[in-house]
Amino acid sequence: MIKLNEYNKLKFFADKLGIYPLSIVEKMQSGEVFADDAEDPSAVLFWHYCGFAYISGNYTEDFVNDVLSLMRCPTSNHSGRLVLHTQNDAELSRLILRNSDIQQKERYCFEFAERKTPLQPLSTPLRLVRIDAQNYYLLCGRITPVFSWESKQAFLKNGFGWCILNGSEFAACAFSAAVSSEFVDIGVETAPAYQGKGLGKIVASAMIDEILKHGKKPLWECNSTNEASKRLALSAGFEISGTHPMFTL
Numbered sequence: 138m139i140k141l142n143e144y145n146k147l148k149f150f151a152d153k154l155g156i157y158p159l160s161i162v163e164k165m166q167s168g169e170v171f172a173d174d175a176e177d178p179s180a181v182l183f184w185h186y187c188g189f190a191y192i193s194g195n196y197t198e199d200f201v202n203d204v205l206s207l208m209r210c211p212t213s214n215h216s217g218r219l220v221l222h223t224q225n226d227a228e229l230s231r232l233i234l235r236n237s238d239i240q241q242k243e244r245y246c247f248e249f250a251e252r253k254t255p256l257q258p259l260s261t262p263l264r265l266v267r268i269d270a271q272n273y274y275l276l277c278g279r280i281t282p283v284f285s286w287e288s289k290q291a292f293l294k295n296g297f298g299w300c301i302l303n304g305s306e307f308a309a310c311a312f313s314a315a316v317s318s319e320f321v322d323i324g325v326e327t328a329p330a331y332q333g334k335g336l337g338k339i340v341a342s343a344m345i346d347e348i349l350k351h352g353k354k355p356l357w358e359c360n361s362t363n364e365a366s367k368r369l370a371l372s373a374g375f376e377i378s379g380t381h382p383m384f385t386l
Contacts, residue, residue, distance in 0.1 A: 138171040138182065138203045147172075150181045150193035154224075156356060158183035158191050159317035165295045166316065167287040169214070171207075173200055182207075187285035187314070188218040192229065201232045205239065208386060216284065221384040233384050244383045245367060247357035247375035249345060254372070256342055257335055259301065265343060268298040268312060275307045276300060278326040285314045285324065299343040301336050311340035313348075315356075321348045322356045325369065341373045 141147070144162045147170060151158035161168035167186040172178035180194040182204055188211075192204060208219040222244065223229050233239055259265060266272065268282065273289050276282065286292040298312025308331040314324030323344050327337045348355045357375050359366035360383070371377075 138173065138200065139175050141170045141172055141175060141178075144170060146178065147181060150178070151183060154183065154191045154193050156315045156317050156320040156322050157185045157187075157189050157222075158193065159320070160315045161185060163317055165318075166285070167214075167291065171203075173197070184215055184219060185285070185315070186215055186287050188216040188220050190215075190219045190221050192221070192223065196229065198232055201229065205233065205236055208384075209238070218385075223382050223384070225381060230382055238386055239384050240386070242383045242385065243361040243380050245359055245361055245370075245377055246379045246381065247359075247370045248378040249355040249357075250374055250376045252342065252345070252374040256339055259339065263301055263303050263308060263336075265299060265301050265339060268300050268310065269293070272300060272302065275302065275305060276310050276326070277307050278328065280314070280324045280326040281310060282312050282324075297347060299340045299347075301331075301340055303331075309336035309340050311337070311344040313344075318353075320354050320356050321351075322358065323348075325366070337369050338372055341369060345373065 147162050151162040160166040161170060161183055169184045171182040173180045180196040180200045182190060182192055184190040211217055211219045270293060282292045286296060296313040296316055298310055300310035301308040307328055309327040311323055311325045313321045315322040323341060325337050325341055345355045357370045
């Protein structure tokens, strides 16, 4: 595989895969792109900063093996990992699963339909505020902007989000985990002490409203084993639109 620095020829490949590859090609977020040929690529790997990776085009067994080699020895970028998301491609799955160290998981895809229930107001002293330069580093947990954005500056330039604070204590947040010209994928995190209070739904709904105001389409994904994220998505007005495989070590 050859690492590419120019993405002019790759929009066709990214369009087939959705928001994470598009966020790289449109230079909204950081990532790396590899291809089988620099001048006339037929197979492309998009590797987002968060670690999500996608294969597009006419891959060969050698190309897939090169991708799996990156999975086994990822660079320090991309959250130190490569998690391969694929479409429902039986041949690609077969090539991947010939390797005994690779595990397959399923991932739910959601599309926004409509908000189903009214939101409960926040009780004092909790407050809903936009994520900004002052509160950015108050956000804690695994699924926060640092998971999918290379820097605070990059997030504040091309991303956005909302958080609930109790004074200076983090309670919950929802943010743009991936951004393209048409779509925004929502990431949500709630601090353990504030779980079960409906705060995730409040910040997710604030994100949905802002995404729609920008004329974009809200998206949501989660692992099929993540029942809490699935319930939150459905309660916020999303519907399951499909599933796809995901491969990890």
